[in-house]
Amino acid sequence: VQLVESGGGLVQAGGSLRLSCAASGRTRSSYAMGWFRQAPGKEREFVATISWSGTSTYYADSVKGRFTISRDNAKNTVYLQMNSLKPEDTAVYYCAAAKGFSGSYYISDYDYWGQGTQVTVSS
16 A cells, blocks of 8 residues: 655644545555654654544544544545644654554554655744
């Protein structure tokens, strides 16, 4: 499975961005999807995850109420709508795919990763 993120960029605090992650390859299998991020000098951290069906979602406390993860299985694409962005949201954002139906908080549960897309929020 190959994952390609897009939609990153520079935005002012309080603004919005929508990230997309397009999957190709063995997409007939069932994958939960997740978004993670990594700021300079920090470890990669969990942001959000969504089950294969899209009925279950989980968020990091730091983004809850501001970010929304969704997916369109017909398009093999997962999205991350980010609203009310803060400077501390600045990071490289990665999407990832985990075999199975349920989402996960854990980096080690994910089998495939995208190359990342930069999100920069100015104050």
